[in-house]
Amino acid sequence: MFYSLLKKILFQFDPEFIHHESLELFHAFPHFFSSFFHHHFKTDTQFLTHRRNPLKLVNPLIVAAGLDKNAVALPIWEAMGFGAVEVGTVTPLAQLGNAKPRIFRFKDETLLNSMGFPNLGMHAVASNIARFKKSQQGMMKVGINIGKNKNTSLENSINDYLQTYEYLSPLADYVAINISSPNTPGLRSLGNESWLRECLQELVHARKKNPKALFIKVGPDLAKLTDYDFLSRLTQEFDLAGIVATNTTSDHLYGSGGISGARLLNKSRMVREYLLKHFQQTCPEKIVMGVGGMSRPEHFQEFWNSGGVYAQLYSGLIYQGPGIIRKILHTFTMKTLGH
Numbered sequence: 001m002f003y004s005l006l007k008k009i010l011f012q013f014d015p016e017f018i019h020h021e022s023l024e025l026f027h028a029f030p031h032f033f034s035s036f037f038h039h040h041f042k043t044d045t046q047f048l049t050h051r052r053n054p055l056k057l058v059n060p061l062i063v064a065a066g067l068d069k070n071a072v073a074l075p076i077w078e079a080m081g082f083g084a085v086e087v088g089t090v091t092p093l094a095q096l097g098n099a100k101p102r103i104f105r106f107k108d109e110t111l112l113n114s115m116g117f118p119n120l121g122m123h124a125v126a127s128n129i130a131r132f133k134k135s136q137q138g139m140m141k142v143g144i145n146i147g148k149n150k151n152t153s154l155e156n157s158i159n160d161y162l163q164t165y166e167y168l169s170p171l172a173d174y175v176a177i178n179i180s181s182p183n184t185p186g187l188r189s190l191g192n193e194s195w196l197r198e199c200l201q202e203l204v205h206a207r208k209k210n211p212k213a214l215f216i217k218v219g220p221d222l223a224k225l226t227d228y229d230f231l232s233r234l235t236q237e238f239d240l241a242g243i244v245a246t247n248t249t250s251d252h253l254y255g256s257g258g259i260s261g262a263r264l265l266n267k268s269r270m271v272r273e274y275l276l277k278h279f280q281q282t283c284p285e286k287i288v289m290g291v292g293g294m295s296r297p298e299h300f301q302e303f304w305n306s307g308g309v310y311a312q313l314y315s316g317l318i319y320q321g322p323g324i325i326r327k328i329l330h331t332f333t334m335k336t337l338g339h
């Protein structure tokens with residue numbers, strides 16, 4: 001009720017302006033907003049012991065990458081009730097991203113974005129995370145999503161992933177390699193088996209030094225579902241924690257950019273369901289982290305019923321506000337308790 005009124009005002013303005021201003025406010029007044037969200041929205045959903053939970057999250061709901069790229073509002077996500085936040089995408093150097101406007105809202109709870117990884121770069125993001133971890137009272141975990149700078153050639157791209165992994169992994173509870181954003185030219189061409197194998201090979205040494213759960217974030221746009229089969233091979237070969245499925249889709253008629261939210265759901269769900277089944281058969285101990293179009297408690301329940309564990313949220317939070325978190329987690333508790 002409160003959010004539907006607030007949304008009427010917020011949605012009068014440019015989406016990126018509102019996003020930016022909200023993060024600035026959260027950053028400037030962390031105590032005020034934390035206690036507000038804690039008081040009005042937080043719920044105490046707990047993982048029960050029989051559930052798989054290798055990342056040791058307090059609950060399975062994670063803020064998706066892109067919402068807090070620079071880790072400026074970490075206490076706020078914790079106060080809203082998330083079990084973790086995926087910061088980023090973070091690149092080695094700061095960059096501005098693509099030309100504005102670059103986020104568009106549709107009436108049916110769908111977003112189109114062509115951000116192109118605007119971020120403060122790995123050094124600044126690392127200090128923000130370090131500050132949060134130092135002062136942290138609570139239990140929220142921080143995943144870090146890493147990518148390449150726009151100006152780094154595709155031939156040198158592995159070096160960007162190596163640098164960001166080396167620098168950021170000591171602060172991360174998990175790391176996600178992003179090879180699936182449609183907004184950095186050529187990035188999606190990295191999502192093939194041979195490039196990924198080479199990249200993971202290069203990361204072996206850094207991972208020995210700083211062993212952190214490692215995920216690959218994939219897009220929903222490969223031609224056939226069986227084109228995703230190589231992921232279970234790589235996951236086993238390099239002992240990854242699993243796959244984040246999926247990023248936005250570039251299968252639309254609005255020019256450049258990626259679609260998230262309601263119009264992504266079917267496509268993303270097909271990939272997720274396929275991966276869940278495929279992983280169940282080939283490497284059942286690995287994780288498929290779900291994201292893409294899930295915005296109603298029943299979407300999450302369906303994911304959990306199919307064997308999914310961790311799930312992320314972005315567009316649904318923008319359209320429905322933080323009240324959605326409690327509703328989603330309620331279905332998780334019901335499922336876990338076997339109701």
Ligand SMILES: Cc1cc2nc3c(=O)[nH]c(=O)nc-3n(C[C@H](O)[C@H](O)[C@H](O)COP(=O)(O)O)c2cc1C
Pocket residue numbers: 064065066067069088089103111113115117145178181217246247248260261262264291292293294312313314315316
């Ligand atoms: C404005 C915007 C920016 C995003 N930025 C990133 C990003 O930097 N890195 C990334 O891996 N995904 C990014 N995403 C994709 C989300 O993490 C998520 O995969 C996608 O939005 C689908 O989830 P949803 O339907 O719940 O929004 C972005 C999405 C939006 C809407």
